[in-house]
Structures are given as structure tokens and as C-alpha cells.
Amino acid sequence: MSFLGGYQGKILRVDLTSKSFREEELSPELARKFVGGAGFGIKRMFDEVDPLADALSPENKLVFAPGPLTGTDAPCASRMSVTAKSPLTGTVAVCMTGGYFPAELKFAGYDILIIEGKAEQPVYLMIDKGRVSIRPAKQLWGTTTTDCEFLLKEQLGDQNFRIACIGPAGERLVRMACIVNERRTAGRKGLGAVMGAKNLKAIAVRGHLKVPVADPAVFAAAKKFFFGKMKESPALYPEFSQHGTPMVVDVACGMGIFPAKNWTATGEFEPVDTLGTAANAARKIGKEHCYTCPVACSQLKLTDPASPYAGAMSVPEYETLYSLGGQAGVANLDSVVAADRLCDELGIDTISAGVAIGFAMELYERGVIGKQETGGLELRFGNHQAMVEMIKNIGFRRGLGELLGEGVKRAAERIGQGAEQYAMHVKGLELPGYDVRGAKAHGLNFATSYNGADHNKGYAYQEIFGIPAPRAVDRFAAEGKGWLTKWNQDIRCVTCDCVTMCAFLMDMAVPDAALENAAGMLRGVTGMDFTPEEVWRVGERIQNVARVFNIRAGFTAADDTLPRRLMTEPIKAGSSKGHMVPPEELQLMLAEYYQERGWTPQGVPTPEKLLSLDLGEALPYV
Numbered sequence: 001m002s003f004l005g006g007y008q009g010k011i012l013r014v015d016l017t018s019k020s021f022r023e024e025e026l027s028p029e030l031a032r033k034f035v036g037g038a039g040f041g042i043k044r045m046f047d048e049v050d051p052l053a054d055a056l057s058p059e060n061k062l063v064f065a066p067g068p069l070t071g072t073d074a075p076c077a078s079r080m081s082v083t084a085k086s087p088l089t090g091t092v093a094v095c096m097t098g099g100y101f102p103a104e105l106k107f108a109g110y111d112i113l114i115i116e117g118k119a120e121q122p123v124y125l126m127i128d129k130g131r132v133s134i135r136p137a138k139q140l141w142g143t144t145t146t147d148c149e150f151l152l153k154e155q156l157g158d159q160n161f162r163i164a165c166i167g168p169a170g171e172r173l174v175r176m177a178c179i180v181n182e183r184r185t186a187g188r189k190g191l192g193a194v195m196g197a198k199n200l201k202a203i204a205v206r207g208h209l210k211v212p213v214a215d216p217a218v219f220a221a222a223k224k225f226f227f228g229k230m231k232e233s234p235a236l237y238p239e240f241s242q243h244g245t246p247m248v249v250d251v252a253c254g255m256g257i258f259p260a261k262n263w264t265a266t267g268e269f270e271p272v273d274t275l276g277t278a279a280n281a282a283r284k285i286g287k288e289h290c291y292t293c294p295v296a297c298s299q300l301k302l303t304d305p306a307s308p309y310a311g312a313m314s315v316p317e318y319e320t321l322y323s324l325g326g327q328a329g330v331a332n333l334d335s336v337v338a339a340d341r342l343c344d345e346l347g348i349d350t351i352s353a354g355v356a357i358g359f360a361m362e363l364y365e366r367g368v369i370g371k372q373e374t375g376g377l378e379l380r381f382g383n384h385q386a387m388v389e390m391i392k393n394i395g396f397r398r399g400l401g402e403l404l405g406e407g408v409k410r411a412a413e414r415i416g417q418g419a420e421q422y423a424m425h426v427k428g429l430e431l432p433g434y435d436v437r438g439a440k441a442h443g444l445n446f447a448t449s450y451n452g453a454d455h456n457k458g459y460a461y462q463e464i465f466g467i468p469a470p471r472a473v474d475r476f477a478a479e480g481k482g483w484l485t486k487w488n489q490d491i492r493c494v495t496c497d498c499v500t501m502c503a504f505l506m507d508m509a510v511p512d513a514a515l516e517n518a519a520g521m522l523r524g525v526t527g528m529d530f531t532p533e534e535v536w537r538v539g540e541r542i543q544n545v546a547r548v549f550n551i552r553a554g555f556t557a558a559d560d561t562l563p564r565r566l567m568t569e570p571i572k573a574g575s576s577k578g579h580m581v582p583p584e585e586l587q588l589m590l591a592e593y594y595q596e597r598g599w600t601p602q603g604v605p606t607p608e609k610l611l612s613l614d615l616g617e618a619l620p621y622v
């Protein structure tokens with residue numbers, strides 16, 4: 001089988017230890033079985049990285065992979081996965097990011113970029129219209145992400161380069177460090193620390209090629225279908241395009257699932273007036289697009305010139321409003337905007353940072369830690385000045401920030417004194433902004449996602465937005481959530497993270513036709529005759545490969561769980577008052593989930609399931 005379209009047919013492998021690089025051919029079989037993006041990244045990790053390797057060692061690898069739609073004129077398709085073993089969780093980790101860098105990597109001629117080894121001194125990688133070089137980055141080391149981008153473009157003499165880089169947090173191997181590509185981030189699981197451990201400060205990409213399209217007529221019809229669905233959506237253009245994800249603050253508060261004060265005040269602390277849609281609209285000064293996106297959901301916010309944070313500008317998404325707002329008990333939007341920008345500049349994941357700070361605030365209020373540990377900060381819920389200062393301490397590994405930057409799991413283990421019961425994480429990954437005591441499929445996804453608590457890997461939009469696709473659900477019920485969680489994980493994995501397309505748009509435009517949309521797009525761009533059923537099978541295949549990697553890394557069904565607080569403490573107020581996920585209910589959902597997946601009661605893929613998915617290479621590990 002040869003390539004017809006959608007792929008450039010090349011892999012670039014860069015060995016920082018030997019300062020060498022080579023091009024490899026992309027296997028058509030790999031493209032057919034794993035499509036692109038997260039599929040390529042997870043398969044490469046499975047084939048090439050020892051799951052027991054130290055995530056911060058040269059043996060770990062970073063895999064950057066756009067999808068077959070990336071770089072075409074398909075709407076909302078400039079997405080890319082970044083995959084490695086996570087230094088935060090120890091699992092295989094996939095981060096998705098957008099902007100312009102993913103398309104530029106395809107224009108440069110590559111479907112996959114693999115970074116391996118470790119440079120002796122700080123370097124950056126330059127890919128310029130077919131020329132590849134590894135260059136010294138001593139002058140860039142220590143810079144914030146914006147300054148790094150500015151200096152590197154000036155040095156290269158071309159503002160059209162697209163830059164992905166790390167900030168001071170990644171350089172210091174903070175386990176929640178992220179990779180920033182021009183105000184977009186590969187944000188969770190600490191992949192910025194993996195880049196820092198390799199002494200790789202930045203990647204600069206400039207391309208000049210086009211992405212071939214196999215069947216323009218079929219592709220045009222598929223795009224027309226998607227555009228039609230976008231226009232029909234009751235929420236996409238009238239609301240989401242104008243307000244972006246901050247509108248979810250209103251939704252989550254209305255449902256009583258906006259987590260607050262380290263998940264102790266859900267339903268009690270509901271800052272719609274101060275952190276919700278209207279408040280964000282009052283600070284809006286513009287919008288940002290990703291390549292080929294007609295929606296531009298990213299809303300630029302500028303702080304009040306009369307506030308202590310005057311002059312700060314950022315794009316705080318819903319998860320940041322949760323983590324640096326609700327989780328820390330902060331209702332001051334200006335401080336959240338400033339804290340968000342600070343995280344971007346230092347290269348820190350806002351979700352993990354906010355959850356870690358909220359965790360420390362609860363410990364401070366309970367007397368487990370005091371001012372001696374906080375460096376004199378009055379680290380109480382609602383103290384936004386202390387929150388902002390602690391972000392700096394995390395980024396530069398100062399004082400308590402050094403410990404919090406390890407993530408709440410490790411921090412709790414080191415602090416002791418019962419701190420573990422207040423650490424809100426799954427598999428070491430801090431919880432995102434949905435209190436799953438009031439959304440059970442969302443909770444089962446947190447428990448079973450190969451990344452740990454990652455809302456984007458199996459987002460239960462059926463519960464959050466009441467969308468009855470593929471079926472209507474009762475968000476409080478446990479029954480049927482095993483099937484639904486498998487469906488959400490499989491479908492989002494392939495239709496968003498592999499093809500690749502923006503998950504926000506998929507949820508709002510084609511939730512009832514995601515498989516049909518992806519199959520049509522793939523047929524048009526690649527020329528391969530994908531059916532909706534085969535597209536789904538790709539998603540299921542990738543979930544199983546990731547599961548086997550994690551089993552080899554030492555994870556078991558015992559790790560498919562939720563924090564003790566969510567299983568023993570009911571929500572105290574609001575629309576979800578009285579609800580929780582008791583252990584027996586979680587076990588019921590897990591049993592159904594494992595059965596639906598064709599796994600053993602211990603959560604291990606069976607040989608029969610792996611063979612049915614054409615994954616014979618995984619058989620020795622189950």
C-alpha cells in the first residue's frame with residue numbers, strides 16, 4: 001500500500017546524545033492501524049520505550065505527531081499530540097495542543113518527530129524547509145516562553161518560524177511543567193520536564209510543502225458536511241465562539257459540580273458573577289485562532305488597569321478558572337488572568353498548579369503545615385496574592401514550591417500526617433474541574449483513563465451538556481456508565497486525537513455523527529476506504545495498547561480509583577447535594593467497564609481481545 005494523501009510519508013528521528021538525525025519512512029500499515037496523532041505517539045512508546053524506564057532519563061522519548069488532516073484546509077484540524085512517559089504519573093502520557101505549530105510540522109515534511117537521548121548542554125532543534133540542525137541554546141536557557149520565542153525568531157531572522165519551547169519550570173524538571181507553542185500548550189503530565197531533562201529548550205519549525213489530498217471531491221463533501229453541522233449547532237457560534245470555555249463556569253455551577261477549595265466546597269462556592277461568562281466578557285479584548293479555525297474560541301483577557309495585576313493578559317480557559325479560581329477559593333478574575341499568564345511564561349500546567357496550591361491551602365488551614373513551610377505566606381483559601389507567589393515558587397523550585405511542583409501525590413507522601421487523604425489525583429495526575437460526584441461517567445473516565453485524571457480523554461458531554469448522543473443518560477446513575485465511558489474514550493481518541501480535530505468543536509458540532517464525520521474526512525484526504533466502524537476500532541485499538549503499556553509499567557486495577565474524599569464525602573450544597581461515588585458504586589461501574597472492553601475482571605486485556613484488534617505484538621505482556 002502506498003500513500004495517496006494526508007501524510008508526508010516521513011518520520012524525523014533526532015538523537016540528542018549523538019547530535020544526529022535521520023529520516024525514516026512512515027509505514028502505510030502504521031497509518032492504517034493508528035491513523036496519526038495520539039495513535040502514532042502511543043504505538044511508538046509501546047515499541048521503543050521501556051515502561052519501567054525513568055521518565056526523566058535519556059531512555060524516555062518525546063514523540064510529536066500531527067494527524068492526516070493537519071495542514072489541510074479542514075476546519076479545526078491544526079492539532080498535534082505530544083507523547084512520552086510521564087514524570088508525574090509514570091503512565092504513558094498524551095498531550096494535545098493546537099495553534100500553528102502542528103500544521104507547520106506537516107509543512108516541514110514530517111508526520112512524526114521523535115526526540116531521544118540527552119544533549120550535554122542546552123540546545124534547540126531547527127527544522128527549516130528540509131534542513132535540520134541541533135544548535136546551542138545557552139543564550140536561551142533561563143528565559144520565559146515568550147522571551148524564548150522572541151529571541152529565537154530574531155536569531156533566525158524569520159518571524160514565520162513556529163516555536164515550541166519550555167520555560168524555567170521545564171528546565172528545573174518541575175513534574176507539572178508543560179511545553180508551550182505560541183500561547184498553546186501541551187499542558188498536562190509534565191512533558192515539559194521530559195524536554196528539560198533532555199536539555200532541549202526549543203524546537204523551531206519552518207515548512208514549505210503542501211499536504212496532499214487524495215480525493216478532493218470526497219474531501220470537499222466531507223468538509224461541507226462538517227461546516228453544515230457547525231452552523232446548525234445551537235451553541236457553537238452564538239455562544240462558544242463569543243465566550244469560549246469560560247461559559248462552562250456557568251454550566252458547572254448550575255449543575256452543582258464546580259469544585260472549590262480542594263473539593264470541600266462544591267455547591268457552596270459558586271463564583272458565576274466573578275469568574276463566569278459575563279465577568280470574562282467584561283475583560284475581553286480580542287480572540288485567537290488556531291490554523292484553519294473559523295471559530296476562534298480563545299478569548300484574550302486584559303486585567304483591570306486599577307487592579308494590582310494591571311497589564312496582565314492571557315486566555316484563561318475553564319480549567320484554569322477552576323484550578324486557579326475555584327480550587328484555591330479565589331473569586332478575583334484579575335488574579336486568575338495574571339496567574340494564568342505567569343504559568344504560561346514559566347511553563348507550568350495550570351490545572352496541576354492550582355490543585356497543588358489548593359491542596360496546600362487545605363493543609364495550612366488544618367494546621368498540617370504552617371508559615372515555616374510556606375515561607376511566611378498566609379496560604380489560606382481566597383488569598384490570591386499568596387496563590388500568585390506560590391506559582392513563582394513552583395516554577396523556580398523555591399521553598400514549598402519545590403515540593404508542590406512534584407505533584408500532590410508525591411508531596412502528600414513526603415509531608416505525611418494524613419496529607420494523602422487531601423491529595424486530589426488519580427494515578428498521580430491532579431483532578432480537572434468537574435466534581436464527578438455529580439457526573440458518574442465523567443468520574444469513571446477519571447478512574448480509567450490511561451493518563452490518569454484527564455477529562456479530555458473521555459469527556460462525558462452527555463452528562464455535562466445534556467447531549468443525548470449516542471444516548472441520553474442520568475448523570476447521577478451508575479448503571480450503563482461502563483459502556484458509555486468506553487464509547488467516549490474510544491471515539492474521542494480517534495476522531496479528535498488521531499485524525500486530528502479539535503475536541504471542543506467535535507462535541508458541539510457533530511456529537512451525533514463523529515464517526516461518520518471522521519470516516520468521510522479520512523476517505524477524502526487519505527484515499528483509504530475508512531468506514532465508521534473501522535474508525536471506532538482504531539480508537540479501541542489505541543486504548544488497549546496504552547493499557548498494556550501501563551500494565552508493563554506496574555499499574556493494576558487497584559489504580560483505577562478515585563480520591564477517598566469523592567467516595568466518602570457527599571457534596572454539601574447546590575444542585576448535586578448529597579451525591580458521591582461510594583466504593584461499591586465505583587466497583588459496579590468498573591466491572592461493567594472491564595466487561596465492555598473485553599478485559600478480565602482484573603482489568604487486563606484478554607488475548608482474544610488483542611487478537612481481534614490485530615495487536616499480536618501485545619500478547620507477551622498479558
